[in-house]
Amino acid sequence: MSPALTAAIIMASVLTVLLILAVPIAVSIGISAAVAMMVILPTGVALQTSAQKMFTGISSFALLAIPFFILAGNIMNNGGISVRLVNCAKLISGRLPGSLAQTNVVANMMFGAISGSGAAAAAAIGSTMNPIEEKEGYAKDYYCSVNAASAPTGMLIPPSNTMIVYATVAGSVSVAALFMAGYVPGILWGLAVMLVAGYMAKKRGYVSYERIGLRQAVKILFDATPSLGLIVVVIGGILKGVFTATEGAAIAVVYALALSFCYRTISVRDLPRIILDSCRMTCIVLLMVSVSAIMSWVMAFTNIPTIIANAMLSVSENRYVIMLMLNVILLLVGCFMDVTAAVLIFTPIFLPIVVTLGIHPVHFGIILTFNLGIGAITPPVGTILFTACKVANASIEEVIGTMMPYFAAIIAVLMLVTYVPDLAMYLPRALDVVK
Numbered sequence: 001m002s003p004a005l006t007a008a009i010i011m012a013s014v015l016t017v018l019l020i021l022a023v024p025i026a027v028s029i030g031i032s033a034a035v036a037m038m039v040i041l042p043t044g045v046a047l048q049t050s051a052q053k054m055f056t057g058i059s060s061f062a063l064l065a066i067p068f069f070i071l072a073g074n075i076m077n078n079g080g081i082s083v084r085l086v087n088c089a090k091l092i093s094g095r096l097p098g099s100l101a102q103t104n105v106v107a108n109m110m111f112g113a114i115s116g117s118g119a120a121a122a123a124a125i126g127s128t129m130n131p132i133e134e135k136e137g138y139a140k141d142y143y144c145s146v147n148a149a150s151a152p153t154g155m156l157i158p159p160s161n162t163m164i165v166y167a168t169v170a171g172s173v174s175v176a177a178l179f180m181a182g183y184v185p186g187i188l189w190g191l192a193v194m195l196v197a198g199y200m201a202k203k204r205g206y207v208s209y210e211r212i213g214l215r216q217a218v219k220i221l222f223d224a225t226p227s228l229g230l231i232v233v234v235i236g237g238i239l240k241g242v243f244t245a246t247e248g249a250a251i252a253v254v255y256a257l258a259l260s261f262c263y264r265t266i267s268v269r270d271l272p273r274i275i276l277d278s279c280r281m282t283c284i285v286l287l288m289v290s291v292s293a294i295m296s297w298v299m300a301f302t303n304i305p306t307i308i309a310n311a312m313l314s315v316s317e318n319r320y321v322i323m324l325m326l327n328v329i330l331l332l333v334g335c336f337m338d339v340t341a342a343v344l345i346f347t348p349i350f351l352p353i354v355v356t357l358g359i360h361p362v363h364f365g366i367i368l369t370f371n372l373g374i375g376a377i378t379p380p381v382g383t384i385l386f387t388a389c390k391v392a393n394a395s396i397e398e399v400i401g402t403m404m405p406y407f408a409a410i411i412a413v414l415m416l417v418t419y420v421p422d423l424a425m426y427l428p429r430a431l432d433v434v435k
Contacts, residue, residue, distance in 0.1 A: 003040055004302040011036035011298055025341050026284070030054075030291035036298045050294050057293025058286050061246055062175060065164050067282040068249030072256045073120045074278045076111075078270060079260030081227045082124040085110045088224035091217055093194070098201025100136055101143060102194055104129045105150040109190045112154020114230050117161065118376060118384045122151035126391035138206060140394050141402040148388035148399065149406035150193045152373035155339070156186030158235055159252070162339055162372065164245065165289065166365045169296070169347040175245040176238050177362045177434035180427040185366055185417045189373075192409040200405070226262075230255050239431060285340055292344035299348055309353045319357040323418050326350055327371060331411075334375015338383070342372050359421075362434055366424040370414050377403070 011032045018028035030050075037046040076082070086107045093102035104125060111121040126147040133143040155162050158179030167173045212220070233255060234248040243251065260266040266274075299305060312322060330350075333342050347368065354364045376384040379396055389399055417423050428434040 007036040007039040007298060008302040008304050008307075010039055011295070011302075019336075025338055026287045026291050029288070029295055029341065029345070033291065033294035033298050036302075037294065040298070040301060049297075053293045053297050054290040057290045057296075060168050061244075062164060062168050063286070063289065065159075065175075065246040065249040066161050066285055067278065068246070068253050069159055069161055069164075070117070070281050070285075071275065071278040072249065072252040073114075073117050074274050074281075075253065075256040075260055075266065076114060076227075077120055077124045078266055078274055079256060080263050080265035081114070081256070081259065082107070082111055082128050084220075084224045084227050085114075086125065086128050087220045088228070091212060091220060096194070097198040098138075098142075098146075098204075098206040100129065100133045100138060101146040101197045101201060101206070104133070104143065104146050105190055105194050105197060108147065108150040109153045109157060109186065110228070112151070112186075113157040113159075114227065118152040118154040118373065119387045121154045122147055122384050122388040123391055125151070126388055130392050136206075139204070140392055141398050142200065142204065142206075144388055144392035144394045144399045145402040145406060146193065146197050147392070148377050148385045149196075149403060149410065150190055151384045151388060152376050153186045153190045155369055155373045155376070156182040156189060156366070158182050159245070159249070160369065161285070162343060162369050163365060165285075165340055165343050166347060166368060168289070169292075169344055170351055170361055170365065173361045173365060174428075174433055177428040178365050179235060179238065179245075180431055180433055181362050181366050181424040182369070183427055184423050185370060185413070188413045188416070188423070189370075189410055192413045193406055196405045196409045200402075226259055230259075239433065288338070288340045289344060292341065295345060296348050305349045305352050308349055309356070312353060319359070320419065322353065322357060323359070323367075326354070327367070327414065327418060330368060330371035331374060334372045334381075335378045336381055337375070338381065339372045339376055342375070343368065360425060360434070362428060363421050363424050367414075367418055370417060374407070374410055374414070378407075 014035050015028055015032035018031060019025065034046065034050045037050055040046070041049060086103060089103045089106035089110060093099055093106045096102040107125045107129065108121045111125055112118060129147065130143055134140070160179070160182060163178040163182065164175060167175045167178055230252060234252050237243050237251065238245055238248045312325060315325070316322060330346065333346060351361060351364060355361060376382060378385065379400065385396065389396055
């Protein structure tokens with residue numbers, strides 16, 4: 001057995017054992033990759049190379065966008081912006097069946113489009129909507145499942161931290177192109193959840209809101225416009241080339257902070273706590289990125305992507321069959337692995353395969369993000385599902401049965417996005433941010 005193959009087997013075995021032992025995933029990745037590197041290189045050289053790869057893995061200007069977007073999201077979480085977005089969402093969904101749940105979905109899509117985080121949306125919108133829905137007689141399993149099922153739209157509707165990580169790993173993929181490609185799939189995801197929520201609301205007899213008067217509607221729009229303006233400023237600036245995604249993230253922080261000060265929902269005394277929370281979240285993400293750089297190097301050296309590609313192509317060379325296989329694998333991966341870690345590990349493995357099949361890297365980025373978004377609301381990991389349940393004070397067992405129709409609808413949209421590339425690629429091409 002060659003040293004490269006031995007290293008690959010050792011890395012996979014050590015990683016599996018550590019994950020079973022519930023060792024934190026970043027530590028598991030780092031240790032397994034470093035041990036595999038010691039099989040390939042002398043111990044001293046292996047440790048030195050591991051340290052170098054960790055440093056170069058996060059030495060990226062694009063990755064600076066992540067701490068800024070995390071900070072902007074935390075500021076908005078604490079800045080009363082979610083309440084204004086909920087009120088604005090009522091104007092769009094207030095007359096639909098199960099109007100409070102429909103409002104939850106629209107608000108999650110809006111908040112995700114501003115904060116770039118599905119978990120942040122589930123926490124902010126859920127904490128605002130859940131007490132109102134409970135007061136109106138909605139069952140806990142219903143409103144918690146709606147919140148969980150719709151929160152991952154923030155991973156697709158830009159800005160998205162997941163897409164920034166993917167663009168960094170993939171190399172020459174434009175962040176702006178990924179951002180534009182995420183709009184239609186993200187909106188389709190939200191619409192699918194709204195359809196299921198409406199159907200279930202009719203079965204349970206949940207009523208809709210009373211009509212909102214013109215004067216009140218104008219006031220709600222006036223209050224929400226500054227918050228929604230963040231999308232126009234950040235995404236518009238990136239598309240027009242006024243600033244990069246990283247600079248746009250920094251502008252988002254300044255904008256959110258100024259808005260929160262104007263609303264008088266945040267004081268200077270709150271900033272140390274918000275910044276510290278953002279630093280903790282950033283450290284988790286960047287540690288994951290840095291240790292995954294070691295694993296990427298080992299995978300490239302041991303030729304793992306080629307081995308996996310040959311194995312998959314030996315089953316079938318039909319691109320539609322291969323894409324179905326990739327979706328199944330990524331759905332399973334998403335159930336057991338953190339989103340960031342999955343992007344870092346599986347992008348180098350699967351990207352060469354899809355490129356060989358003629359699938360655009362931007363399209364694959366959306367498919368990858370979509371699959372992992374479903375994984376984020378699926379046990380046993382399911383970070384967004386756990387967040388939604390925690391906010392609703394509900395157990396997974398209470399909610400998971402009600403989630404099943406949502407999974408069916410969301411996976412149907414995933415198949416559409418996979419096999420109809422224009423759903424993702426039309427906007428980037430129309431705006432000339434991708435060829």
